[in-house]
Amino acid sequence: MIDPKRESMLIEQVLAGRKEVFAELVDAHKNKIYGLLRSMGAGHQDAQDYTQEAFVKAYRKLASYRLESSFASWLYTIAVNVLRDAGRRKSFPQAPEEEAYQAVRDENTPERALLRKETRQEALQLVRELPEQYRLVFLLRYTNELSYDEIGSVTGMTVDQVRNRLHRARKQLQKKLKGKEGISREMLESCSDGRIHS
Numbered sequence: 531m532i533d534p535k536r537e538s539m540l541i542e543q544v545l546a547g548r549k550e551v552f553a554e555l556v557d558a559h560k561n562k563i564y565g566l567l568r569s570m571g572a573g574h575q576d577a578q579d580y581t582q583e584a585f586v587k588a589y590r591k592l593a594s595y596r597l598e599s600s601f602a603s604w605l606y607t608i609a610v611n612v613l614r615d616a617g618r619r620k621s622f623p624q625a626p627e628e629e630a631y632q633a634v635r636d637e638n639t640p641e642r643a644l645l646r647k648e649t650r651q652e653a654l655q656l657v658r659e660l661p662e663q664y665r666l667v668f669l670l671r672y673t674n675e676l677s678y679d680e681i682g683s684v685t686g687m688t689v690d691q692v693r694n695r696l697h698r699a700r701k702q703l704q705k706k707l708k709g710k711e712g713i714s715r716e717m718l719e720s721c722s723d724g725r726i727h728s
Contacts, residue, residue, distance in 0.1 A: 532554075532555070532558035532559075532596070534601075534623075537555065537558070537601055538597050538601075538635055540554055540555055541555070541592065541595065541597065541601065542554075544589075544592060545592060545593060546589075551689075552585075552592075553590055555601075556585050559601075559602060559605055562602070562674055563581045563584055563585075563605060563606070563609045564577050564578065564581045565610060565673065565674075566609060566610075566669055566670070566673065567580050567613055567675060568604065568660065569654070569661070569665070569669050569673065570613055570665065570666065571656065571658065572611075572613060572616075576616070580609065580612045580616060581609070582614055583612050584605065584608045584609040584612045585605075587608050587612065588604075588605055588608050591608070599608055599683070599708075600676070600680050600683075602674070602676070602680075603680035603681075603683055603684050604683075605673065606670060606676070606684045607683065607684045610666065610684060610685075628630060636676055648654055653703075656703055656706050656707065657669065657703065658705070660703070663695060664695050664698055664699035665684060665699070667681055667685065667692055667695045667696055667699065668695075668696060668699040668700075669686075671696055678692045678693060682720065689694070693709060
């Protein structure tokens with residue numbers, strides 16, 4: 531992640547006419563935006579296209595961004611709106627597991643690394659099965675690490691609504707996990723407290 535002070539400085543430079551500086555802002559946020567879009571159901575190519583579209587819109591609207599607010603949450607708002615607009619035009623197939631999620635590094639054994647990767651992928655698949663209103667707040671909180679206030683600004687919800695939807699999302703995940711045979715305790719704990727990305 532980029533340092534907030536540097537981020538503000540870069541935004542001010544772009545607004546002052548140094549357009550080329552915007553590339554550094556894109557580099558700092560593109561993977562998170564892409565990952566969010568993939569987790570919300572966009573395929574690889576669509577997620578790339580929507581990520582690019584979100585940054586084009588962000589660049590055009592940059593003068594309306596308030597420096598005292600979170601740039602990341604402002605970008606997520608634009609990306610979510612791009613995805614919703616696209617969703618009105620077409621429905622997404624279930625996104626396959628692929629390069630959107632990097633393999634979990636593990637310093638122990640290759641077997642342990644594989645087990646953790648499979649556990650994480652299964653957990654991510656369960657998150658994708660959540661209703662959209664729960665999935666979005668869950669991903670923004672636990673994958674993109676936004677505060678309740680920031681999630682509220684992205685989704686238009688109050689902090690209480692965000693808290694309520696996160697609680698319901700975790701409850702649904704726990705129910706799904708308990709219904710699966712041979713589910714690991716580690717996976718249940720990870721999904722219960724949102725640590726599926728670690």
